[in-house]
Amino acid sequence: MSKGITSKNDDYSQWYNDIVIKADLAEHSSVKGCMVIKPYGYSIWEKMQAVLDHKFKETGHSNAYFPLFIPKSYFSKEAAHVEGFATECAVVTHYRLKNDGNGNIVVDETAKLEEELIVRPTSETIIWNTYRGWIESYRDLPLLINQWANVVRWEMRTRLFLRTTEFLWQEGHTAHATSQEAVEETERMLDVYADFAENFMAVPVVKGKKTPTERFAGALDTYCIEALMQDGKALQAGTSHFLGQNFAKAFDVKFTSKEGKLEHVWATSWGVSTRLIGALIMAHSDDAGLVLPPKLAPIQVVIVPIYKGEEDLAKISTFVDVLMLKLKAMGISVKYDSRDSQRPGFKFAEYELKGVPIRLAIGGRDMENKTVELARRDTREKFTVPQEGLDIYIANLLNEIQENIYNKAYQFREEHITEANSYEEFKALLDDKTGFISAHWDGTAETEKQIKEETKATIRCIPLNNKQEDGVCIKTGKPSTQRVLFARAY
Amino acid sequence: MSKGITSKNDDYSQWYNDIVIKADLAEHSSVKGCMVIKPYGYSIWEKMQAVLDHKFKETGHSNAYFPLFIPKSYFSKEAAHVEGFATECAVVTHYRLKNDGNGNIVVDETAKLEEELIVRPTSETIIWNTYRGWIESYRDLPLLINQWANVVRWEMRTRLFLRTTEFLWQEGHTAHATSQEAVEETERMLDVYADFAENFMAVPVVKGKKTPTERFAGALDTYCIEALMQDGKALQAGTSHFLGQNFAKAFDVKFTSKEGKLEHVWATSWGVSTRLIGALIMAHSDDAGLVLPPKLAPIQVVIVPIYKGEEDLAKISTFVDVLMLKLKAMGISVKYDSRDSQRPGFKFAEYELKGVPIRLAIGGRDMENKTVELARRDTREKFTVPQEGLDIYIANLLNEIQENIYNKAYQFREEHITEANSYEEFKALLDDKTGFISAHWDGTAETEKQIKEETKATIRCIPLNNKQEDGVCIKTGKPSTQRVLFARAY
Numbered sequence: 001m002s003k004g005i006t007s008k009n010d011d012y013s014q015w016y017n018d019i020v021i022k023a024d025l026a027e028h029s030s031v032k033g034c035m036v037i038k039p040y041g042y043s044i045w046e047k048m049q050a051v052l053d054h055k056f057k058e059t060g061h062s063n064a065y066f067p068l069f070i071p072k073s074y075f076s077k078e079a080a081h082v083e084g085f086a087t088e089c090a091v092v093t094h095y096r097l098k099n100d101g102n103g104n105i106v107v108d109e110t111a112k113l114e115e116e117l118i119v120r121p122t123s124e125t126i127i128w129n130t131y132r133g134w135i136e137s138y139r140d141l142p143l144l145i146n147q148w149a150n151v152v153r154w155e156m157r158t159r160l161f162l163r164t165t166e167f168l169w170q171e172g173h174t175a176h177a178t179s180q181e182a183v184e185e186t187e188r189m190l191d192v193y194a195d196f197a198e199n200f201m202a203v204p205v206v207k208g209k210k211t212p213t214e215r216f217a218g219a220l221d222t223y224c225i226e227a228l229m230q231d232g233k234a235l236q237a238g239t240s241h242f243l244g245q246n247f248a249k250a251f252d253v254k255f256t257s258k259e260g261k262l263e264h265v266w267a268t269s270w271g272v273s274t275r276l277i278g279a280l281i282m283a284h285s286d287d288a289g290l291v292l293p294p295k296l297a298p299i300q301v302v303i304v305p306i307y308k309g310e311e312d313l314a315k316i317s318t319f320v321d322v323l324m325l326k327l328k329a330m331g332i333s334v335k336y337d338s339r340d341s342q343r344p345g346f347k348f349a350e351y352e353l354k355g356v357p358i359r360l361a362i363g364g365r366d367m368e369n370k371t372v373e374l375a376r377r378d379t380r381e382k383f384t385v386p387q388e389g390l391d392i393y394i395a396n397l398l399n400e401i402q403e404n405i406y407n408k409a410y411q412f413r414e415e416h417i418t419e420a421n422s423y424e425e426f427k428a429l430l431d432d433k434t435g436f437i438s439a440h441w442d443g444t445a446e447t448e449k450q451i452k453e454e455t456k457a458t459i460r461c462i463p464l465n466n467k468q469e470d471g472v473c474i475k476t477g478k479p480s481t482q483r484v485l486f487a488r489a490y
Numbered sequence: 491m492s493k494g495i496t497s498k499n500d501d502y503s504q505w506y507n508d509i510v511i512k513a514d515l516a517e518h519s520s521v522k523g524c525m526v527i528k529p530y531g532y533s534i535w536e537k538m539q540a541v542l543d544h545k546f547k548e549t550g551h552s553n554a555y556f557p558l559f560i561p562k563s564y565f566s567k568e569a570a571h572v573e574g575f576a577t578e579c580a581v582v583t584h585y586r587l588k589n590d591g592n593g594n595i596v597v598d599e600t601a602k603l604e605e606e607l608i609v610r611p612t613s614e615t616i617i618w619n620t621y622r623g624w625i626e627s628y629r630d631l632p633l634l635i636n637q638w639a640n641v642v643r644w645e646m647r648t649r650l651f652l653r654t655t656e657f658l659w660q661e662g663h664t665a666h667a668t669s670q671e672a673v674e675e676t677e678r679m680l681d682v683y684a685d686f687a688e689n690f691m692a693v694p695v696v697k698g699k700k701t702p703t704e705r706f707a708g709a710l711d712t713y714c715i716e717a718l719m720q721d722g723k724a725l726q727a728g729t730s731h732f733l734g735q736n737f738a739k740a741f742d743v744k745f746t747s748k749e750g751k752l753e754h755v756w757a758t759s760w761g762v763s764t765r766l767i768g769a770l771i772m773a774h775s776d777d778a779g780l781v782l783p784p785k786l787a788p789i790q791v792v793i794v795p796i797y798k799g800e801e802d803l804a805k806i807s808t809f810v811d812v813l814m815l816k817l818k819a820m821g822i823s824v825k826y827d828s829r830d831s832q833r834p835g836f837k838f839a840e841y842e843l844k845g846v847p848i849r850l851a852i853g854g855r856d857m858e859n860k861t862v863e864l865a866r867r868d869t870r871e872k873f874t875v876p877q878e879g880l881d882i883y884i885a886n887l888l889n890e891i892q893e894n895i896y897n898k899a900y901q902f903r904e905e906h907i908t909e910a911n912s913y914e915e916f917k918a919l920l921d922d923k924t925g926f927i928s929a930h931w932d933g934t935a936e937t938e939k940q941i942k943e944e945t946k947a948t949i950r951c952i953p954l955n956n957k958q959e960d961g962v963c964i965k966t967g968k969p970s971t972q973r974v975l976f977a978r979a980y
Contacts, residue, residue, distance in 0.1 A: 027620075027623075029556070029557045029616070029620065030561070030616075030619055030620075031557045031559050031560070031561060031607065031616070034557035034558070034559060035557075036554070036555070036556050036557070036620055037554060037555040038554055039552035039553065039554045039635065042552070042553050042554045042555055043552065043553070045555075046553065062529035062532070062533065063529065063532050063533070063536065064526070064527055064528055064529045064532045065526070065527040065532055065535075065658065066519070066526050067519045067521045067524035067525075067526065067656060068524070068609070068640055068642065068656050069521050069524060069580070069656070070521070071520070071521060072587065072595060072597075073595075075587070075595060076594075076595045082595060086587040086595055087586060087587060087588070088585065088586055089585065089586070089587060090559070090582045090584075090585055090607070091582060091583065091584040091585065091586075091587065091597055092580045092581060092582050092583075092609065093581065093582075093583045093584065093597065094580075094581040094583065095578065095579065095580055095581065095644040096577060096578055096579070096581075096644065097562065097565070097576040097577060097579060097581065097608070098577070104566075105562060105563075105565060105566045105572060105576055107562075107581055107583065107606055116597055117521065117580070118587070119558075119582065119609070126519070126520075126521070129520055130517075130519065130520075130526055133517075139831065145529065149640075150558055150639075150640065152558065154585040154586065166557060166558050166559070168555065341629065
């Protein structure tokens with residue numbers, strides 16, 4: 001069966017799109033820039049949500065829900081924030097439609113809002129306006145809240161999962177008594193994201209800080225995790241912001257300290273989105289389709305019977321039923337596909353396309369030999385395995401696959417961080433799509449901008465605990481004390 | 491401690507509002523008609539979601555996600571639907587703000603949408619427009635999909651949880667090959683809702699069908715579950731719609747049947763919302779605050795130590811640590827409140843207000859006697875219980891409380907269904923706030939409308955498996971073959 005997937009060496013962008021569509025993850029909707037997340041894609045998001053939600057709760061956070069709409073004037077209250085977000089957004093101006101008498105449904109001009117409402121692009125403003133009523137004393141702090149929600153940022157050029165007008169995300173918004181506590185929270189949540197990316201998504205990440213130019217609009221410091229895709233482009237997989245007292249001042253949120261002083265509160269915010277599904281696809285998949293790490297695979301094991309008649313099938317099914325009970329008891333998600341409307345070869349191709357980590361095929365001869373045929377999605381190896389102890393074998397193999405997928409991505413990433421010591425070298429590396437480039441930069445926004453304009457490469461981050469070394473900026477030759485990570489990015 | 495809750499006999503509406511605010515469930519936001527769901531309120535919603543989501547998956551449904559925005563023209567495609575929903579809705583007309591040069595943020599008139607977008611009030615139109623691409627053959631059916639989402643219906647008069655401009659809900663949208671299968675699905679999901687209301691919310695419900703007037707805009711039949719609140723008013727707690735082929739025809743969704751014929755698909759949709767939290771509050775709570783059924787209580791057991799010094803506390807805590815491990819192992823959520831900033835009496839009042847089903851208080855004398863003091867929230871009884879076997883005692887008591895709360899609500903409901911045999915009797919019963927009124931109706935929309943205008947009572951439903959009996963309409967005296975359930979409603 002031809003799956004109709006473009007080879008990633010021929011056209012990486014088309015390869016990505018083919019996988020999203022053919023593996024039934026998502027599609028463009030008829031509403032410009034908005035996607036439909038299909039059941040299989042959404043089930044990956046549910047897996048991600050479950051893990052992250054557990055981690056947020058473990059670190060003391062509670063979920064809450066704030067309004068979708070934000071009054072226009074709120075955006076003006078934090079100067080940097082409005083520049084960053086108010087420009088491209090969905091504006092609600094009316095609250096009624098009517099029939100114009102000729103059978104057309106039109107906007108009712110008599111139902112115009114006094115103040116326009118913005119569909120939230122992010123919720124700092126509405127949340128800090130609410131926190132003013134929740135915080136009085138140091139006893140109310142820290143306030144540790146997360147929201148799972150949809151947000152809208154008007155995008156002209158969209159790509160499924162990676163950049164869409166509407167997307168799903170979580171946004172944490174916390175309030176603290178001191179700057180230090182807020183910084184600790186910012187770093188704690190960055191670690192949560194890094195742990196999730198590496199140990200669940202199997203995607204190695206570099207933890208770092210953004211340059212002032214790349215900071216979140218309204219933040220004093222933006223921390224990020226940066227991942228590398230197979231085409232050598234970087235992808236920002238999560239951000240955690242130290243907001244200082246900017247929003248507390250803009251929305252007048254003060255607390256009485258233990259010492260009885262009235263002070264502004266310190267803030268953080270942090271978020272990851274359905275963009276992570278894009279990262280997951282691009283980090284591991286191949287020309288045969290999706291490759292999913294077992295910990296986020298909606299189906300971890302699929303079993304396909306190969307049979308000639310009903311009697312044959314009955315024997316296989318009896319064995320499978322017991323195996324499935326054992327696997328489920330270990331928390332392994334398993335599917336038995338005994339449909340008679342499709343041939344085994346078709347099913348093999350389908351589950352390969354969908355990235356199911358382990359496929360078992362069981363035929364009459366396997367039943368006689370007390371074996372099964374097992375295929376690994378990550379290595380595409382097939383081998384024969386005894387039925388005895390199969391449940392334990394599978395549980396161990398899932399761990400091994402998880403590890404292997406991570407190691408492969410880690411090795412790729414390590415091979416794709418290159419040092420450049422001149423601008424010529426830097427540009428040549430970019431042309432070769434070699435991934436992250438570690439280079440000296442003079443620390444000015446101007447140089448950063450020039451490099452971006454000339455090469456489309458941006459500073460992805462200044463890695464945390466970065467090695468200090470004397471050098472000269474690749475662009476200006478001015479002195480520099482550390483290398484930073486450049487790349488072209490999604 | 492005065493909790494500042496209005497007595498429900500004095501002012502039921504204010505009592506409800508006081509509980510929502512004082513128990514920290516939700517508050518009005520600064521955006522007209524939109525609420526903020528606070529962490530404690532949201533945690534009840536999470537409990538509800540978990541149970542419902544499991545039930546949906548058990549019955550074969552998958553989650554997916556469709557766009558927030560719906561092009562205006564989609565609403566015109568199903569005639570009844572546009573009348574029902576397009577009138578009061580949030581309309582997005584622009585996609586950019588700009589600085590007007592004087593420091594004001596204004597709508598950028600050059601960024602006007604060609605076609606306005608409606609913030610979804612419900613998603614039938616956008617979903618059926620999408621299903622057209624997903625359904626070709628009978629093999630693609632049934633298509634069983636659910637969405638968890640926010641929706642917006644512009645409301646002039648709002649009440650926390652019960653009626654808000656934005657609310658959270660789930661909406662199931664299914665496609666079937668035959669009318670019969672779609673009707674079966676409609677009824678199956680009604681049963682899921684009824685089971686959830688009765689066995690988790692502890693709220694008895696009447697299952698029935700709406701009259702044509704009260705049907706969902708675009709449905710051939712609307713099934714509902716109707717609950718009775720303590721003030722004698724009814725509350726529609728969930729609906730399940732048989733949509734026939736209306737949306738399939740409006741959006742041209744056809745399939746090739748097994749017999750090779752091209753036919754329109756049959757549809758259902760069904761939903762429950764954060765309104766259920768309002769029902770939960772109103773069905774069980776009292777003047778001391780919220781009463782939560784254990785199965786939906788975020789905290790099922792709270793433990794308050796009564797101690798004089800650190801040594802005292804250490805002894806109690808050692809016992810509590812072991813107890814908590816045992817309770818958690820049984821899946822019971824338990825909180826130990828050993829804060830020294832608040833006195834036990836304050837804590838007692840707080841957890842009573844928040845509806846925690848079981849409260850344990852443990853002091854020095856209890857430790858000597860190997861007992862604890864246990865208080866039930868539902869009956870407000872206190873008694874002394876031996877420490878030995880306490881975990882099993884608590885597990886059993888939680889079940890008993892769940893049952894008791896249901897039985898109390900059931901008894902109340904049974905005592906508040908009254909037959910009326912004349913219009914005078916009917917009106918007198920309404921004035922006495924006696925709950926559901928079972929009465930004969932001539933079956934016409936005109937009579938239904940007159941009764942509603944004159945008494946504010948509506949036909950809540952025609953109960954399923956309704957007893958057939960000859961009678962005469964209370965309003966017109968015309969012949970009738972069955973009684974229907976009337977009530978004033980939320």
